[in-house]
Every structure is written in structure tokens, then in C-alpha cells.
Amino acid sequence: MKLLDNREELLVRVRQQMHEKRYKHTLGVAASARELAERFGADPDKAELAGLLHDYCKCWPVEKMFEILVRHDMPTELLEGEKELWHAFAAAIVIQTDLGVTDTDILQAVRYHTTGRAGMSLLEKVVCVADYIEPNRVYPGVDFIRAKAMHDLDAALALALGGTIQFLIEKQKTVFPLTLTAYNDLISRKGREGGFDG
Numbered sequence: 001m002k003l004l005d006n007r008e009e010l011l012v013r014v015r016q017q018m019h020e021k022r023y024k025h026t027l028g029v030a031a032s033a034r035e036l037a038e039r040f041g042a043d044p045d046k047a048e049l050a051g052l053l054h055d056y057c058k059c060w061p062v063e064k065m066f067e068i069l070v071r072h073d074m075p076t077e078l079l080e081g082e083k084e085l086w087h088a089f090a091a092a093i094v095i096q097t098d099l100g101v102t103d104t105d106i107l108q109a110v111r112y113h114t115t116g117r118a119g120m121s122l123l124e125k126v127v128c129v130a131d132y133i134e135p136n137r138v139y140p141g142v143d144f145i146r147a148k149a150m151h152d153l154d155a156a157l158a159l160a161l162g163g164t165i166q167f168l169i170e171k172q173k174t175v176f177p178l179t180l181t182a183y184n185d186l187i188s189r190k191g192r193e194g195g196f197d198g
């Protein structure tokens with residue numbers, strides 16, 4: 001737990017796991033996650049830490065991630081699916097075993113930051129949206145999602161996940177089912193509440 005209590009040492013450790021651009025993105029996600037947490041009533045310290053650790057394994061060799069996922073009995077659907085998704089599930093394991101993170105909220109926010117899932121917690125939503133809108137992100141529609149995230153976290157998340165689903169379809173890539181269920185869950189909840197604001 002010592003590492004988690006020492007911000008400077010933790011930053012060095014995180015920095016060692018990735019290249020410079022990914023580290024810059026990581027710091028951006030940590031800052032955006034803190035901001036979103038303050039805005040929407042999640043725990044800002046947990047949000048910042050989850051943001052800092054969300055891509056811990058992103059630059060690791062796929063073989064290393066695969067070995068960790070197999071050892072922790074991850075579902076076949078994940079192991080046979082898109083390798084791009086592995087880093088999130090691997091990180092949720094590694095930050096627990098190697099860094100001593102025990103907080104389930106943080107672990108789940110890291111685990112589901114790429115795919116989302118139905119019934120996401122507030123912290124999971126905060127970290128997922130932060131990953132889409134941190135200041136270094138550049139893609140069509142990012143400013144619209146940023147604007148949504150000023151007042152409606154669920155709408156921002158639905159837009160972001162919807163955009164990813166659309167992107168994957170255009171690229172004729174498979175869509176991991178958790179993202180579809182996350183999207184459907186957000187839309188159907190909002191439908192019951194009268195829809196998203198304009």
C-alpha cells in the first residue's frame with residue numbers, strides 16, 4: 001500500500017509501463033476523472049486514482065496480458081475476442097496484485113473503462129467518459145461529448161459508446177457484447193425517464 005500513498009513514486013511506476021504519449025493521455029484521464037467526479041458526486045480521489053491506473057497494461061505485450069487473463073479464468077469470449085480489450089481486464093488484476101489496490105469501485109472502473117457494461121456505477125461512468133474526453137483526445141464529435149459531460153454524464157457516455165459501436169461497424173469489426181448492453185441500458189433507462197436533453 002506504500003506505493004499508493006506516495007503519489008510521486010506511483011507516477012514513476014505508471015510512467016514505466018507506457019510510452020510518453022500514453023502517459024500524457026493517462027494524466028489527462030486522471031485529471032478529467034477528478035473533474036467529472038467533483039461535478040457528478042463521485043469520490044474525486046478514487047476517480048483520479050482509477051484514471052491514473054486505467055491504462056496500466058495498455059502497452060504491455062499481448063502475450064503477457066493473455067497469460068494473466070488465462071491465469072485468472074477470464075471468459076473465453078474475452079480471450080477469443082478483440083485483443084484491444086484485454087488491457088482493461090488485465091489492469092484490474094495487475095493493479096491489485098502488483099500495486100495493492102483493493103477498492104472494488106476502483107478495480108471495476110478500471111476493468112470496464114473500455115467496454116462499459118449494463119448497470120455501470122457512477123465511478124465506472126466517470127472513468128469511461130474521462131477516457132473519451134480528456135484534453136489530449138482528438139476525434140470527430142469529441143467537443144459535443146465534452147459539452148454533454150458538463151451536465152449529463154449518462155448522455156455523454158451513451159454518445160461515446162454509440163460512437164465506438166458505429167466506428168467498429170464501419171470498420172467491419174466485431175463489437176464486444178458488453179458495450180452493446182451498456183449502450184442499450186443507458187438508452188432504455190433514459191427512455192423511461194423521458195429521454196436525454198437536447
Ligand SMILES: Nc1ncnc2c1ncn2[C@@H]1O[C@H](COP(=O)(O)OP(=O)(O)O)[C@@H](O)[C@H]1O
Pocket residue numbers: 082084085113114115131164167168174175176177178179180
Ligand atoms: N465493444 C468493443 N468491441 C471491440 N472493440 C472495442 C470495443 N470497445 C472499444 N473497442 C476498441 O478497443 C480499442 C481500445 O479502446 P480504449 O481502451 O478506449 O483505448 P484508447 O484509449 O487507445 O482509445 C479501440 O480501438 C476501440 O475502438
